[in-house]
């Protein structure tokens with residue numbers, strides 16, 4: 084859809100920008116917000132187009148979609164309502180075009196949504212319009228921008244005879260993907276795998292309280308924090324931690340649950356081990372990924388108290404709705420009966436029925452690369468909802484499918500894993516997320532400056548606030564210590580070359596200390612190209 088809409092949107096933006104910056108009077112109709120013509124676009128029928136100037140406008144904060152209000156906005160707010168012939172859908176697209184004194188920065192940005200919503204309308208586009216972008220979001224024809232976040236119940240089975248509404252699913256999955264609405268690689272697989280923790284708890288017959296699961300996570304951090312060289316409450320070496328940490332060490336220990344204490348049992352240990360292990364095929368090989376050991380367990384392994392008598396599972400709503408409304412097309416489908424075996428069947432059914440519609444996992448990015456596209460992906464290393472291994476897998480598949488060296492992949496696709504960061508840096512744990520990934524992407528696209536690292540910072544609400552660098556996968560950041568410094572809580576160096584297999588946190592210091600470059604100790608000078616980086620006057624290889 085964006086293919087058709089982009090020239091149209093940019094045309095609107097250019098028109099409006101011209102209207103706000105030119106003082107020349109002409110005899111023709113002056114372009115303005117009030118007289119934007121309705122375009123004719125092949126493949127779409129425009130049902131209506133409205134445009135209104137919003138002056139000194141405020142969009143109030145609406146967490147979690149918009150955490151701080153956007154004030155003093157001057158925009159031309161365009162709403163386009165359209166339908167795809169034969170689909171019987173009604174799609175609303177909000178486009179905000181900056182008006183004076185905002186200066187259009189000549190860029191267009193399409194914003195996505197979350198969970199079951201393709202977009203969040205003004206809540207997602209307002210911050211960008213205030214920064215000078217022509218900004219757009221689509222609802223993909225799904226009912227209500229915010230109301231539709233929590234469930235697809237209103238539209239999923241509205242096809243003929245209560246079947247899956249494939250037209251709206253296509254909007255949600257594919258047509259809207261072109262608006263960047265929901266880019267979910269391997270959706271049919273990872274969403275089903277999100278149910279694995281619930282299956283584990285059912286099969287083990289133990290539904291832990293959230294505090295028990297949090298206690299395990301806190302213990303993981305206690306044991307593994309220092310493996311990366313810096314004690315910052317963040318597990319930087321998740322792989323090393325996974326092979327070293329055994330939750331069995333908690334067995335018999337008391338765990339605080341509010342004002343009570345609960346003893347960690349063997350069933351708790353078994354539940355956690357199996358969740359981390361992930362679902363398996365019948366032959367015992369991985370079906371999909373398990374949660375990273377440092378990710379909060381309480382989202383996918385959520386449980387609830389039943390009348391104070393016992394606990395039961397509370398499946399993550401996106402995963403449970405996906406299986407009920409789409410895979411099974413039966414809202415009354417009972418997820419609590421799922422076993423390791425039947426989850427595999429649901430997984431296979433999900434893939435076979437819907438992978439071609441919604442998986443967005445084609446690793447051939449030749450067209451994108453040849454068109455000069457740049458893809459910058461960042462993913463929380465401790466994502467509690469979408470497995471970071473998904474992004475790593477896709478990165479690897481692109482490299483393999485396109486038969487490219489790491490360097491050639493780096494030319495157009497860079498993946499940044501943010502250690503200790505939860506889903507979309509929502510702040511349930513305290514790692515540092517990127518501060519301006521969009522700015523880095525613009526530098527790359529517009530000036531050809533590929534991001535050798537991303538600046539990252541913790542949220543204002545973090546228990547310990549710090550900044551650091553994130554490195555393009557597979558590189559990992561190293562800590563840079565000044566001579567004489569015993570501890571420094573900042574990863575500020577992305578080394579050149581493949582990451583060392585062993586922890587080598589003081590490599591820069593070692594080089595400096597041994598090299599006698601005392602005058603430049605602790606300063607890494609980054610050149611324009613990756614080969615030109617020098618540390619303490621020495622080029623690093």
Ligand SMILES: [Ca+2]
Nearest residue numbers: 308313315317
């Ligand atoms: Ca650490």
